[in-house]
Amino acid sequence: MVYLNLLFMKQEVVDIIQKALENLKVPWGLDSIPEIDIEIPRNEAMGDIATTIAMGLTKILKKSPRKIAEEIVDAIKTNIIPPIPPLEKGGEGGFDIFESIEIAGPGFINFRLSKAFLHAKLEQLLTEGHSSLRTDLGEGRKVQVEFVSANPTGPLHVGHGRGAAVGNALCNILKAAGFNVQKEFYINDAGLQVKLLGESVFARYLQLLGNDAPFPEDGYRGDYVELIAEEIIKRTGEEYLNKSFEECGEFFTNYAYKMMLADIAKDLKDFGIVFDRWQSEKELYEKDKVQSSLTALQQKGFIYEKDGAKWFSSTNFGDDKDRVVVKQDGEYTYFASDIAYHKDKLDRGFDTIIDIWGADHHGYIPRIKSVLEAFGLPKEKFRVILIQMVALLRRGEPVQMSKRAGEFVTLREVVDEVGADITKFIFLTRRADSQLEFDIEIAKEQSAENPVFYVQYAFARISSIFRQAIEKGISGQQSAVSSHDVGARRCRALLKEDEELSIIKKLLQYSMVVEGAALSCEPHRITYYLQELAGIFHSYYNKHRVISDDEQLTNARLQLCEAVQIMLKEGLSMLGVSAPERM
RNA sequence: GCGCCUGUAGCUCAGUAGGAUAGAGCAACUGCCUUCUAAGCAGUGGGUCAGGGGUUCGAAUCCCUUCAGGCGCGCCA
Numbered sequence: 001m002v003y004l005n006l007l008f009m010k011q012e013v014v015d016i017i018q019k020a021l022e023n024l025k026v027p028w029g030l031d032s033i034p035e036i037d038i039e040i041p042r043n044e045a046m047g048d049i050a051t052t053i054a055m056g057l058t059k060i061l062k063k064s065p066r067k068i069a070e071e072i073v074d075a076i077k078t079n080i081i082p083p084i085p086p087l088e089k090g091g092e093g094g095f096d097i098f099e100s101i102e103i104a105g106p107g108f109i110n111f112r113l114s115k116a117f118l119h120a121k122l123e124q125l126l127t128e129g130h131s132s133l134r135t136d137l138g139e140g141r142k143v144q145v146e147f148v149s150a151n152p153t154g155p156l157h158v159g160h161g162r163g164a165a166v167g168n169a170l171c172n173i174l175k176a177a178g179f180n181v182q183k184e185f186y187i188n189d190a191g192l193q194v195k196l197l198g199e200s201v202f203a204r205y206l207q208l209l210g211n212d213a214p215f216p217e218d219g220y221r222g223d224y225v226e227l228i229a230e231e232i233i234k235r236t237g238e239e240y241l242n243k244s245f246e247e248c249g250e251f252f253t254n255y256a257y258k259m260m261l262a263d264i265a266k267d268l269k270d271f272g273i274v275f276d277r278w279q280s281e282k283e284l285y286e287k288d289k290v291q292s293s294l295t296a297l298q299q300k301g302f303i304y305e306k307d308g309a310k311w312f313s314s315t316n317f318g319d320d321k322d323r324v325v326v327k328q329d330g331e332y333t334y335f336a337s338d339i340a341y342h343k344d345k346l347d348r349g350f351d352t353i354i355d356i357w358g359a360d361h362h363g364y365i366p367r368i369k370s371v372l373e374a375f376g377l378p379k380e381k382f383r384v385i386l387i388q389m390v391a392l393l394r395r396g397e398p399v400q401m402s403k404r405a406g407e408f409v410t411l412r413e414v415v416d417e418v419g420a421d422i423t424k425f426i427f428l429t430r431r432a433d434s435q436l437e438f439d440i441e442i443a444k445e446q447s448a449e450n451p452v453f454y455v456q457y458a459f460a461r462i463s464s465i466f467r468q469a470i471e472k473g474i475s476g477q478q479s480a481v482s483s484h485d486v487g488a489r490r491c492r493a494l495l496k497e498d499e500e501l502s503i504i505k506k507l508l509q510y511s512m513v514v515e516g517a518a519l520s521c522e523p524h525r526i527t528y529y530l531q532e533l534a535g536i537f538h539s540y541y542n543k544h545r546v547i548s549d550d551e552q553l554t555n556a557r558l559q560l561c562e563a564v565q566i567m568l569k570e571g572l573s574m575l576g577v578s579a580p581e582r583m
Numbered sequence: 584g585c586g587c588c589u590g591u592a593g594c595u596c597a598g599u600a601g602g603a604u605a606g607a608g609c610a611a612c613u614g615c616c617u618u619c620u621a622a623g624c625a626g627u628g629g630g631u632c633a634g635g636g637g638u639u640c641g642a643a644u645c646c647c648u649u650c651a652g653g654c655g656c657g658c659c660a
């Protein structure tokens with residue numbers, strides 16, 4: 001058992017309870033120790049950290065939960081808690097983790113952390129910085145997260161932006177939780193949709209050159225189609241004017257979608273999101289992976305022929321019906337390349353596969369899950385995050401989004417108008433699977449009340465305090481607050497106001513929040529955590545002065561401020577949001 | 584018709600893998616800047632957790648059902 005190696009308070013407590021249960025296992029006649037639930041009480045008066053284990057054991061032990069709790073507490077108090085060793089040579093001796101352990105309500109065991117423990121953890125955060133905030137939940141396991149994957153047939157719209165923000169934040173969180181993460185964008189460059197884009201561009205091309213060509217019925221009508229046609233004219237002149245689409249369709253299709261793809265990549269980059277890898281659907285065909293993945297399924301006995309088509313028997317894995325993979329006309333279905341793509345992910349050695357889709361694709365989950373199970377992936381290793389629609393409003397009035405008519409609001413337009421930080425933050429203040437109202441005017445004009453500024457403001461405020469301190473010659477420079485030396489440690493011991501201790505406790509909760517967000521794939525938990533941390537800091541700031549005549553207290557509070565700043569920066573970086581030093 | 588998601592304060596949403604007295608922001612009202620950034624703070628009011636039934640020590644959370652909204656149910660992509 002190693003204490004103080006991570007900025008964590010959960011593990012220490014779990015270890016202690018576990019030891020107590022080991023001691024009680026025999027008298028209780030238990031074979032094994034149950035899972036230990038740890039939670040943060042909603043009310044600070046109830047303690048800093050609590051367990052419900054006693055209530056969970058009532059059924060097995062047939063005793064009242066309070067009686068069980070008493071036995072556990074007794075075991076902890078008599079011989080479990082080891083004193084924390086001195087922090088380093090020359091330290092001031094050991095101390096207890098807990099100030100008190102109490103039984104409350106129906107059988108909660110409430111632990112209150114000692115000030116010495118909190119001060120020691122603060123020191124750790126200051127000395128180790130961001131690295132103390134990384135956990136090893138993932139143990140380096142490889143996770144692949146595929147997101148956005150918009151068809152390269154038009155610019156990204158706001159819904160894609162939401163998926164991008166969520167996916168990117170999730171990846172950051174998974175990395176912080178110790179997973180080895182790859183971010184991937186899947187390019188649907190092989191199907192009829194890109195061909196339709198090519199036809200649309202070709203029609204515009206002919207029209208621009210004075211030819212009265214018909215426009216494809218379901219063609220893409222956005223202005224960008226014409227821009228691509230203009231670009232082609234600029235580069236090749238009238239070379240294709242007298243040719244048919246059959247003759248030059250490939251050129252138009254390739255040119256068009258590649259140009260769109262470049263636009264998409266740029267939009268994402270300007271939104272602050274960069275992918276590790278882009279996988280082309282077409283390439284899967286060219287490298288024969290579609291055929292070979294179907295062969296692999298066939299060898300496993302999951303492919304059969306019926307009505308002149310080939311089917312994947314996904315009902316073996318809980319799907320509603322079997323799915324066609326090769327049509328009667330011999331063509332592959334879209335699903336066939338999806339099979340190849342997901343098999344390819346497995347072949348690349350990922351332990352867990354996370355797909356982030358628009359919620360309108362939810363009907364696809366069972367069949368993809370079937371594919372992965374057929375190839376041997378345990379079903380809990382495949383996760384789909386559904387991104388619900390974004391309802392775009394302007395002063396409460398819905399903004400029309402009709403892709404067919406070509407007038408839909410692009411991500412770029414929103415980001416240009418509102419800003420990337422605000423847009424991302426708003427996307428991350430809601431669970432992914434709940435519909436989101438995004439009012440452009442409110443996001444922009446009520447910016448003073450915008451939660452993103454609330455968090456950033458706390459960061460900027462602390463920066464300002466440090467500027468002030470430097471001006472007064474109190475602290476040479478911000479991170480030079482020497483947290484190693486004994487003087488700084490004595491100063492920290494002066495942090496004993498309720499608000500100060502609350503802030504430290506909040507800081508210690510971070511790793512739990514990250515792990516929870518990683519396990520549940522819910523980045524918005526970080527957003528809420530940051531708002532809470534900023535809230536208690538703002539409150540503290542208004543109640544207590546950081547810089548005062550008391551040199552030691554000033555030093556202590558500057559250290560606390562620095563710790564908060566480290567945390568705010570860490571959290572904001574998870575969300576892909578900046579931490580400005582001035583606002 | 585079948586399936587998935589959602590329903591929590593006037594509005595927008597959280598509610599931590601079943602826990603303690605259900606929270607935040609906005610909106611409304613009352614205070615706080617000659618001292619580190621008022622993009623802030625302190626306080627007040629606001630709830631049949633859509634309705635009903637069940638599971639248990641304990642339910643906003645799990646199960647069944649009704650209602651309401653959204654989205655899916657092609658050999659389309």
